[in-house]
Amino acid sequence: YPCAAAVVATGGRSYPATGSTGDGYGFAEACGHRVTRLRPSLVSLDCPNPLCSACAGLTLKNVGIRLYENGRPVYSDFGELLFTHTGVSGPVVLSASAHMRAESAEYALEIDLKPALDRETLDRRVLRDFEERRNKAVKNALDGLLPAALRAPLLAETDIAPETPVNALTRAQRASLVSAMKALRLSSLTPSGFDNAVVTAGGVALSEIDPKTMASKLVPGLYFAGEVLDLDAYTGGFNLQIAFSTGYAAGTAAAAYALDRR
Ligand SMILES: Cc1cc2nc3c(=O)[nH]c(=O)nc-3n(C[C@H](O)[C@H](O)[C@H](O)COP(=O)(O)OP(=O)(O)OC[C@H]3O[C@@H](n4cnc5c(N)ncnc54)[C@H](O)[C@@H]3O)c2cc1C
Structure with a gap:
């Protein structure tokens, strides 16, 4: 279609069900533009840890999270997290996914289930709960501390058998x-893919x-707008x-350019 000016506003590659399948990147490359690496962002994460599927559907409202890239902390947040059949989701996870920028890196998430209590205070709280429930199995003595769905999966992350009587727990096991x-x-996290990503990064x-007119510096009369650009941000x-x-x-700039050439 011959035209005086054109705006490419075809969106990203994510959530193709909405009609944006990434065509604009091909248009840009055909015009000589460079397209930076595309990756899904604001997306749920897959995780092989069976704890996630065991807790699927459980929402934790006030947790702290820290994202590690090859063992180095790259992001921390506080808020709501949801376990799914394949991993984790929810607001803090979507925001964390925006920081998973490396093409091949090991990503891990550390979840602080009790961010309001430091370790010593939490230990005293656990001790108090256990003293009140000294003859119970440990899996039944965590009712004041953890939601039911999380108790057995969390114990599986420790060396404590769920049936262990509270009064038989060692100090090291409590620690x-x-x-x-x-x-x-949660280790070996990967973004769940473009189909479910709120936005495309890159x-x-x-x-x-x-940046003033969104005009291509390579092709006169060509403009770009929106998610097709290497621009993305958090939800909100x-x-x-x-x-x-x-x-x-x-x-505005494309219309002015076209009118100028009438
Ligand atoms: C489920 C979901 C929730 C979101 N929630 C938020 C939110 O709360 N806050 C926020 O800021 N952002 C949110 N976003 C992201 C936001 O919607 C997008 O970043 C924004 O809509 C991008 O605008 P755009 O115009 O660049 O692209 P789009 O809105 O994707 O529009 C691109 C249009 O181009 C059309 N198109 C594509 N290829 C062609 C072609 N070859 N020929 C003709 N037409 C074509 C598409 O059909 C589409 O209509 C959400 C996204 C999703 C998927």
Whole structure:
């Protein structure tokens, strides 16, 4: 279609059910533009730890999380996390996924189930609960501390058999329980893919775009707007704002360019 000016606003590759399948990246490359590596962002994470599927459907409201890339902390947050049949999701997980930028790295999540209590305070709290429930099996003595669905899977992360009577627990076993509650570790996490990602990270390289007009620096009359660009942000309206602002700038500039050439 011959035209005086064109705006590419075809969205990202994520959530193709909405109609955006990533065509714009091909259009950009055909015009000589560089497209940076695409990856799903704001997406749930897959995790092989059976604890996740055992707790599927369980939402934890006020937990702390820390994301590790090859053992190095890269992100921390506080809020709501959801276990799924394949891994973890929920607001803090979606935000964490935005920081999984490396193509091949080991990603792990550490979950602090009791962020309001430091280790010593939590240990005293566990001790108090156990004194009140001294003849119970440990799996039945955690009712004041953990939701029912999480008790047995969490014990499986320690060396404590669920049937162990509370009064037979060693100090070291209690310490391992406190550790599991303060730093439950989920390893080998991977983003679940473009189909379920709220946004696509990566896209048309910004160095080749004029930020005032969204005009291509390579092809006169060509403009880009929205998620097709190498621009993404957290949830909370920021991605929509990116689309609105770049769309307004690109549309205004493209119209002016076309009128100029009449
Ligand atoms: C489930 C979900 C929830 C979201 N929630 C939020 C939120 O709460 N806050 C937030 O900020 N962002 C949110 N986003 C992200 C936000 O919606 C997108 O970043 C934003 O819509 C991108 O706008 P866009 O115009 O660039 O692309 P899109 O909105 O994807 O629009 C692209 C359009 O181009 C069309 N198209 C694609 N290829 C072609 C082609 N070859 N020819 C013709 N037309 C084509 C598509 O059909 C589509 O209509 C959410 C996304 C999803 C999927």
